[in-house]
Amino acid sequence: MANSLAGGNAHALLQVGNVYGGLSIGTAPNGEPQPGLVSIKPPIGRLTSGLYGRDAVLADLTASATRADGALIVLHGAGGYGKTAIALGVTRRLWRRDPDFRVWWVDASTGPGLVAGLREVALDAGADLEEVLRAWSGGRSAPDLLNRTLEAAPGPWLLIIDNADDVRLLEAQGPFGDGTGWIRALRRSCGTIVVTTRDKSREAWGPTAVRHEIRPLHPAASAELLNAGSPAAGSSAQARDLAARLGHMPLALHLAGRYLTAAQEVPEVPGLDRPRNYVEYERVFRDRFPEIDRLHRLGAEADERRLLNRTWELSLDLLEDRGLHWARRLLRWLSCLASAAIPCFLLDARVLAETPLFRGITARDVEATVAGLVNLSLVERAEFVDPRSETATLECVWLHPVIREANRHQDDVRDDLPGYLALCLSVLDGFTSGLTFTTAAELACWAVLSPHCEHTVAWVAEEAGALRRPLAWELMASKLTCQLARFARLTGAYSRSAGQFEAAAEVRRHHLGRWHPEVVAIRRELAWLKWEQHPTLVVLDEFAALADGCRERLGEKDPLTIACLHDVAQLKTQVGLGGRDGDSYREVIRLRGQLLGRPDAESVSAQLALVTTLWENGSDTCEEEFGRLLAMVDECAAEPAAWAGGMPLEVLREHVVLLRDRYRGTRPD
Incomplete structure (x- = not known):
């Protein structure tokens, strides 16, 4: 479609079509082309305030642009980190020094915008109009013409290619498949190219590119940015807290400050729960994040790149497209x-x-x-x-x-x-x-x-x-809580461990009952936790009560009952209440044998404790019990796959034999 403009020596508008996802410029019927469909002037008006915490990178980029040595500089970082603002900041610095410094700005967020913008750069840099028309119509290499034109353009100049996230639009083959990319480090050039992108892969930009990773701001700069945007929204400490909550991300900080300023200028309306200071905004961000972008629309509309729930979706769309x-x-x-x-x-x-x-x-x-x-x-x-x-x-x-x-x-x-x-x-x-x-x-x-x-x-x-079925979910979660409690106990965080065990026990007790084995298991671990901190008779009584309760409700041959009886036997021995004959250990060994029909690690442990008790008390039955202990070890060795002890069986047997020989050495002939 063509349109003509009234008036003397009228020009026709150019056709706009698709060539490799870009723009194809044709000519009007009278042969007079009309370039200038897109602007390549930097949108400096988008910088409404100072740039905080970016002095070092601004100084470095400004120096590079002033040297005009043909460098290709890549500013990379996540969406929202302020890459575009830095590029505009460099432009502002250059223009303050020299209002005539030539700066071109091309938006690379879409293929058509990139192609049209680079066409305008070529024209403004001095390319012949007819050559541009032929190249951008596919008659010759447009990337090659652009690069030759920039190499010959008088400097210094700065070309900024913003939002070049999809590097395929700038890849080495170029949009016409002729082997020349749109952007490359220039030889014998009097200018500098700066690209802002979310893609930091070295393969995308080549080994000669100078890469700057743009990171979140330092805490002091973050708070300064918030205070500059909304000085009446709270104290400096509250600004620092909010900045930390926002991860010191420039976009999030800017949106928060702009919103709070707008909110303070708008009368409060009944029925709306709008945050009006740093503390309230942080609470909304933490607890009601889906409402954030609706707040940011107060007094201004924003495109996708400036919406917190959309800007990173663009990156995910790009990855999916790849x-x-x-x-x-x-x-x-x-x-x-x-x-x-x-x-x-x-x-x-x-x-x-x-x-x-x-x-x-x-x-x-x-x-x-x-x-x-x-x-x-x-x-x-x-x-x-x-x-x-x-x-x-x-x-x-x-x-x-x-x-x-x-x-x-x-x-x-x-x-x-x-x-x-x-x-x-x-x-x-x-x-x-x-x-x-x-x-x-x-x-x-x-x-x-x-x-x-x-x-x-x-x-x-x-x-x-x-x-659905919250019981199953909460019980599964309580397994993680118990694991955390064991880790906390191991690292000496006893209070934390106790709180986690108690929380898990409460969940299981609520759903399963006080004497369910999974509840008893946690109560046992809690009792051990108390003993490790305060080995008193009061805690020993708690172990004894737990063992008696298990015997009554679970039966004396239940594994948990036997384990609790073993606990009581051990602790009585530690405080000198175990008795001369080790009857508590004998009961554990008897019940364990009846439960399994064979010895295992726990019964061997109880037998070893029995032997030690008898030895210490000078019992005449110690030699006999040593024999039973060795027989139990040998029986376990017959089925080594079932052994769950921490010590290998052959090492354990050697240890028992050594103990028996030492015992014999203490006996009178």
């Missing part, structure tokens, strides 16, 4: 875990593939998906170092708190809440069930898993009303 179909679901699941380092050993495709959410996923899929998420800064690589042992390090990933909130509150997570919650429970329970506390590496695993276990347990309690 064939990484698991990216959105994997990021959603990671966001359902705690706001802490997530160990990579949880990303086990063999476990994930057994769940409906990730049915069919492979290890290669997981590897490629995680790499894609890392390249777009949706997750970051991290290393967990256990403070108890610096040699125990674990490879992890980490989510920015705002990205995490935005993902875990998406509708698809809420629609499949049981699926995501079940995956968190099953992965954590499956891994911790086989994890012991014997090595530094295992202790590091416990340390890195603990916050995720606690978070998942709290999530189950919070969502119990929305789940």
Whole structure:
């Protein structure tokens, strides 16, 4: 379609079509083209305030632009980190020094916008109009013409290509498949190219590019940015707290400050619960995140890149378009875990593939998906170092708190809440069930898993009303609570351990009753926890009462009854109340034998304690009981697969023989 403009020497508008997803410029019937369909002027008006905490990178970029040595500079980082603002900040600095400094701005968020913008750059840099028309119509290489024109353009100049997240639009082959990319480091140039992108992969930009990773702000700069935007919204301390909650992300900080300023200028309306200061805004962010973007629309509209629930969806759309179909679901699941380092050993495709959410996923899929998420800064690589042992390090990933909130509150997570919650429970329970506390590496695993276990347990309690069969969910969660309590007990955090054991016991007691074996097992662990802190007769009485209750309600041959009787025998011996003949141990051995029909680790342990008691009391039956102990060890050795003792049987036998010989050496001839 063509349009003509009235007036003398009228020009026709250019045709706009698609060539490789871009613009094809034709000519009007009278042969006179009309360029200028898009603006390449930097949108400096979008910088409404100063840039806080970015002085170093601004100074470096300004110096590079002033040198005009043909550098290709890539500013990469997650959406919301302020890459575009930094590029505009450089422009403002350059223009303050020299209002005539040539700066071109091209929006690369879409193919048509990129192609049209680069066409305008070529024209403004001095390319022949006819050559541009021919190149951008596919008659010759448009990327080659652009690069030759920029190499010859007098400098200094700065070309900023903003939002170049889809690097395929700038890849080496170029949009016309002729082997020349749109952007490359220029030789003999008098200018500089700056690209802002979410893609940090080195392969995308080549070895000659100068790469700057844009990170969240430092805490002081974050608070300064908030205070500058909304100085009447609270104290400096409250600003620091809110900035920390927002992960020091420039976009989130800017939106919060702008909203609070607008909220203070609007009269309060009955029926609306709007936050009006830092504390109230932080509460909404923490407890009612889905409402955040509606707040930000107060007094202004925002595009997708400036909406907290949408800007990272653009990155996920891009990954999906690249064939990484698991990216959105994997990021959603990671966001359902705690706001802490997530160990990579949880990303086990063999476990994930057994769940409906990730049915069919492979290890290669997981590897490629995680790499894609890392390249777009949706997750970051991290290393967990256990403070108890610096040699125990674990490879992890980490989510920015705002990205995490935005993902875990998406509708698809809420629609499949049981699926995501079940995956968190099953992965954590499956891994911790086989994890012991014997090595530094295992202790590091416990340390890195603990916050995720606690978070998942709290999530189950919070969502119990929305789940079918809440009993099953809460009982599963109580397993994680018990595991956490054991880890806390091991590390000496007795008060924390007691609280966790009591919480798990309360859940199980509520659903199963006071004398259910799973409840008794926790009560027994709580009693041991008390004994470790205060070995008193009062605690011993608690053990005895637990053993008597088990004998009455579960029966004397129940494994828990026998275990509790063994506890009582041990503790009586420790306080000197075990008796000369070790009758408490004899009862444990008798009942254990009746229960199993053969000796096991617990009965061997009780027999060893019996022998020790008899030896200490000078009993004449000690030699006989040593013989029974060796016979029990030999019987266990006949079925070594059933042995669950901590010491190998051959070592245990040698130890018993040595003890017997020492005993014999103390006896009179």
